[in-house]
Amino acid sequence: MTDENETAWLGIDLGTQSVRALAVTVDGTVLGQGSAPLGGRREGVRHEQDPERWWEAVRTASRSALLTLTGVRIGGLAVCGTSGTVLLTDAEGRPVSPALMYDDARAAAEAAGLREAGLAVQDTWALPKALWLAREYGGKGGRVTHQPDVVTARLTGGPVPTDSSHALKTGYDVERGAWPDVALDLPEVVLPGTRLGEVCAAAAEATGIPAGTPVIAGMTDGCAAQIAAGALRHGSWNSVLGTTLVLKGATPDPVRDPAGVVYNHRAPGGTWLPGGASSVGAGALPRDADPRGMDERAAAFEPSGTVAYPLVSRGERFPFLAPDATAFQLGTPADDADRWAGLLQGVAFAERLCLDYLHHLGAPLDGPLTLTGGAARSRYWNQLRADILGRPARIPEQTEPALGMAALALHGTTGTPLAEAAEHMVRIRTVVDPRPGRTALFAEPYARLVDELTSRGWLPAPIAAHAHSRLDRDTGRCSHPPRGAGNHDGAAPTDGTTP
Structure with a gap:
C-alpha cells in the first residue's frame, strides 16, 4: 500500500529490445514498474x-508502472534513449524516416568524409547517419531528431529541444555549446535536467501519466545507468553490461583522447x-541457452580453454577503433560450457582493456x-568480472537506466x-570482492588476447604495452602515466569533447 501523500518520480528508458518505466520515491522505493517489447530490423550493417x-x-x-499508484503524485519524468540513434522529423515533430539505431553502420562513407x-x-x-538520412529521406522533412525527442514531443504536445547528452554523437560541442558547420537542420539544444514542458491532455489519456506532470530533458542510456549506479562522484565508474558494454566515469575535467575513442x-x-x-557484450551469448545453468557449468573452466573477443556486430568502438574488427575465438572449447566460459571471460577481458586504456x-x-545492466543479474558473471578486473x-x-531518469x-x-x-x-545490494589469486x-x-588484438592491427602497440605493464595490478590503482602518454601514433587530433 502506498502513502496517499507520497510523490513518485517517473523514469522511462527506451532500450534496444524494450521500453522500461519505473515510478520511484526519493528514497529509492520502486512503487511501480512496467515494460513493453520493441522489435527492429537487422540485416548486416543495417539496424533500424x-x-x-x-x-x-x-x-x-507507463500504464503498467502507474496502474496501482492510487493517490500517489507524479512529481516529474525524464526519458533516456540509446546513444547515437537518430531519425528525421517534420515541422510538427512527426517521424518521416526510420530510426537508425546506435550500431547501424550504413553511413561509413559519410563518416569518412x-x-x-x-x-x-x-x-x-x-552525425554521419543524419547526413545519410538527409540524402535518403530529406525530401519529406529534415529536422534531425534523437530517440527520446520523439517521445517527449508526444508527451508535451509539440516539438521540443534536444538535450546535449544525446546531441553529443551528432557533433554537438559540449564545451563550446555549438553545432558543427554541416548542411543539416539541427535542433535547439538544452542541458540535461532542463524542463521541456508538461504532459498534455492527449498524452495523459494515452499513457496514464497525469496532465501537467513536468517533462525533464534526459540523457543517453549510458549516462542514465551511471546515475542509477550513483557513480557521479569524481573517480567513480559504472560498467553497464547489456547487449553491449558501456563504461562511464565522473571526472572534474574532460578526459582528452587523441583517438576520439573516449568522449x-x-x-x-x-x-x-x-x-x-x-x-x-551479452548479445554475443547463444540465445537458446539457459544462462543460470550455463553459469554453473562454466565455473569449471577458469580460465577457459579458449580466448574470445565476443563482438556483437562487426566493428569495435572502445577500447580501440577498428571498423572492420570481427568476433573471434582462439582455441577449441572442450564443450558448450567451456565455450560459454570463454565468452563470459572475453567480455570481462574487454572490460579490463577499457580500464587500462x-x-x-x-x-x-x-x-x-x-x-549495472541486464548482465548484473548474473551473480556468477559479477564475481568473474571482479576477479578479472582485480577490484571490488x-x-x-x-540496475535500470529508468531509475537514473527518475x-x-x-x-x-x-x-x-x-x-x-x-x-x-540508489540502494547498493552487495559488494563483490575479487577472490584471492583469481586475478x-x-x-x-588476458595478455594473450591483448597480443592477438595487436597482431591483427586493431589495438595500437602503445596501448598493448600499457596493458601488459598493469598485469600485476588491480584496475583501480590511481598512479598515472606521464602527461601526454595517451598520444599514441596515428591518432587524429581532437579536443576530447566532440565525437
Missing part, C-alpha cells in the same frame, strides 16, 4: 526501428562524464566501480543536486 513503436511501447509501459574535414566521428555515430558528456552541475561504448589516458580510476564491484538493488526528474523539478538525488535513490589466474589469457 520504427519510431512509432516507441510511443506505443511507452504507453503500455567528416573525418577528412577534421571531425573525429565513428561510423556508427549519429565526454556533461552532467548538470558541471561534472564531466567520460566514457565509451564497446561492441562486445582509460588509465593510459590519465583518467582517475580510484573511486568505486559499479556494475558494487551491485545496486536496481533521479534526473527529481533534480530537474526540485533543484536537488543530481549526485545527491542519485545517492538518495593472477586470468593474467595469461
Whole structure:
C-alpha cells in the first residue's frame, strides 16, 4: 500500500529490445514498474526501428508502472534513449524516416568524409547517419531528431529541444555549446535536467501519466545507468553490461583522447562524464541457452580453454577503433560450457582493456566501480568480472537506466543536486570482492588476447604495452602515466569533447 501523500518520480528508458518505466520515491522505493517489447530490423550493417513503436511501447509501459499508484503524485519524468540513434522529423515533430539505431553502420562513407574535414566521428555515430538520412529521406522533412525527442514531443504536445547528452554523437560541442558547420537542420539544444514542458491532455489519456506532470530533458542510456549506479562522484565508474558494454566515469575535467575513442558528456552541475561504448557484450551469448545453468557449468573452466573477443556486430568502438574488427575465438572449447566460459571471460577481458586504456589516458580510476545492466543479474558473471578486473564491484538493488531518469526528474523539478538525488535513490545490494589469486589466474589469457588484438592491427602497440605493464595490478590503482602518454601514433587530433 502506498502513502496517499507520497510523490513518485517517473523514469522511462527506451532500450534496444524494450521500453522500461519505473515510478520511484526519493528514497529509492520502486512503487511501480512496467515494460513493453520493441522489435527492429537487422540485416548486416543495417539496424533500424520504427519510431512509432516507441510511443506505443511507452504507453503500455507507463500504464503498467502507474496502474496501482492510487493517490500517489507524479512529481516529474525524464526519458533516456540509446546513444547515437537518430531519425528525421517534420515541422510538427512527426517521424518521416526510420530510426537508425546506435550500431547501424550504413553511413561509413559519410563518416569518412567528416573525418577528412577534421571531425573525429565513428561510423556508427549519429552525425554521419543524419547526413545519410538527409540524402535518403530529406525530401519529406529534415529536422534531425534523437530517440527520446520523439517521445517527449508526444508527451508535451509539440516539438521540443534536444538535450546535449544525446546531441553529443551528432557533433554537438559540449564545451563550446555549438553545432558543427554541416548542411543539416539541427535542433535547439538544452542541458540535461532542463524542463521541456508538461504532459498534455492527449498524452495523459494515452499513457496514464497525469496532465501537467513536468517533462525533464534526459540523457543517453549510458549516462542514465551511471546515475542509477550513483557513480557521479569524481573517480567513480559504472560498467553497464547489456547487449553491449558501456563504461562511464565522473571526472572534474574532460578526459582528452587523441583517438576520439573516449568522449565526454556533461552532467548538470558541471561534472564531466567520460566514457565509451564497446561492441562486445551479452548479445554475443547463444540465445537458446539457459544462462543460470550455463553459469554453473562454466565455473569449471577458469580460465577457459579458449580466448574470445565476443563482438556483437562487426566493428569495435572502445577500447580501440577498428571498423572492420570481427568476433573471434582462439582455441577449441572442450564443450558448450567451456565455450560459454570463454565468452563470459572475453567480455570481462574487454572490460579490463577499457580500464587500462582509460588509465593510459590519465583518467582517475580510484573511486568505486559499479556494475549495472541486464548482465548484473548474473551473480556468477559479477564475481568473474571482479576477479578479472582485480577490484571490488558494487551491485545496486536496481540496475535500470529508468531509475537514473527518475533521479534526473527529481533534480530537474526540485533543484536537488543530481549526485545527491542519485545517492538518495540508489540502494547498493552487495559488494563483490575479487577472490584471492583469481586475478593472477586470468593474467595469461588476458595478455594473450591483448597480443592477438595487436597482431591483427586493431589495438595500437602503445596501448598493448600499457596493458601488459598493469598485469600485476588491480584496475583501480590511481598512479598515472606521464602527461601526454595517451598520444599514441596515428591518432587524429581532437579536443576530447566532440565525437
